[in-house]
Amino acid sequence: MFTAYDNDASDDPQYVETTTPKGKTNFYSLTMEDLKTFLKGMGKEQFRAQQIFKWVYDERVTDVEKMSNLSKAFRAELPDIMSFDLPPVLKHLKSVDGTQKFLFDVKDGNSVEAVLIPSDDRLTLCLSSEVGCNMACKFCFTGKQKLKRRLTTEEIVGQFMQVHDALEEGQRISNIVFMGMGEPLDNPEAVFKSIEVLQNPFGMMLSRRKITVSTSGLVPQIKLVANARVRLAVSLNGSNDEIRSRVMPINKKYPIKELLDACREFCDQTKDKITFEYVLLKGITDQLEHAREV
Template identity: 45%
Template sequence: MKNLRDFTYEELLEEVRGLGEKPYRAEQVYGWVYRKCATDIDSMTDVSKALRERLKESYSVEGLKVLEVKSSFDGTRKFLSELSDGSRIESVLIPEGDRLTLCVSSQAGCALGCRFCMTGLSGFTRNLTLSELNGQVFAARGLLNEGETITNVVLMGMGEPLNNYDNVLRFVSILTDGRGFGFSHNKVTLSTAGLVPGIRRLGAEANINLAVSLNATTDEVRDRVMPVNKKYPLEELMDALRGYPHNGKKHVTIEYVMLANVNDSIEDAKRLIKLLRGIPCKVNLIPFNPFPGARFQAPENHMVSTFSKILQDAGYFTIVRASKGSDIQAACGQLKGRYGEEEGERDSAGG
């Protein structure tokens, strides 16, 4: 059985043509899947009965199995889903003012092994399929309170999205398709640990926001904190960011997890300013969220405010991101996909 949530519009068009049907049938079915959130083929009432019967022979509409939902005192909701092979992923709904952001995972686990990240410490299982990416949006919609709408989507959960490039790009096409989920391009952000070829390709092929998890100002420290830096060192990464298209409105977001006595000094702040020269960007400073067994510590408050002020004085829009959902381990770097096992065990993070 093929899952109807596994197709972009163009792919569904091909399927429908293969069945000898007219192209408008693809639009009807696609509308039922994404706009009307149909969970079975029988409910697609304006699709002819004969076509529905034929579709049912080879297609289904399968969602994720949500195993558990945890809610934070600040309104953040984290949900754990099980995939068909038993892998588990986490996704997070984060309210902030009039925004409600869905943080989506792109892989089960992650191969990049960032040292401050729970997901990275737990290893890599596999890439998510399109229906598993889409499934997180459908599952999140099922958790909304009355009057709530998801306003933004960030690919910032478990995994490195650029390592699952093709499926992620298909997902982005559905997110930003008016016949699909219908988000504006400006409301979709992909966060990477710094895969240079993927950044260049994304800049050429998609029109979405880019965030980069930077977290160090020298190759020596970044090699230690993020092993991917050995492959794509800072100079190469900064060059790719300088080339990332921006249209006046769009800026690259620099994510900087502050680790006490590792990357939080005044010298780091000054070096960061030099590194960012020529890159239209804003900076999110994220004080590290410690987890049991973590080898890093949270920075002191005065280090965070000094660091932030140096960047602001240099003209960079800088915010210190309050960690939402840290009481339910939904904060940046704390996703791992294994509820029910977590107490007393080493926790790591997802980026």
């Protein structure tokens, strides 16, 4: 059970800032290469990108004036064209078992969740990739709402950074999994870009081995997970096509055989194992015969 920890922040000025002001580029939307290109456009040296990444991700300094190894003129120029806004935290709930839920404002009355899950040797953050979802899995609340929009890179990286900033001293997010609201492979551009940002050695230095993309079974996009050299989880939830199509309508488009063929290709390319997730639904997927069939 979750209890309110730091909720209803609507009267706290820290949480009511609007998002990126018009005309400014949000820093968290940029990979290292993007930032180099951005700085090149300003006539600045490429190594400045590494310096700014280190300030923001390593030192958590977003006040440009405090970035002491940038020239005074550059420090005066940057705030006019770049913002460091994060999606505001609307609610922060903490469970007795240490699990924490964060609800983020992603504009236009929409919100998404991230969940921080502690275990013996890890601190795993489950990130959202979309507002709503078109996959319509029968066991999922998000699936009851149609896709409203895909999150941007800065909204995905922003979830991570807000949770990172709320950690207690000595804590560190060790793993991330794209298993929150939305189908991550339905938003591949922002999801894989955010992975590039978070694994950068001048960024949060997350190992690719500690990043998992969980899919309902968007077969053509599975190769993108292999190309990104991150881990794959597949939501199976049905021991044959008849049951799986009932529980997960995406199975009508990409039946189990096609899904497993794509999984085998993934394993051949990456030499990695895949995690298969299976939800027990009373009378639908929880019988002994289903276990045998799986």
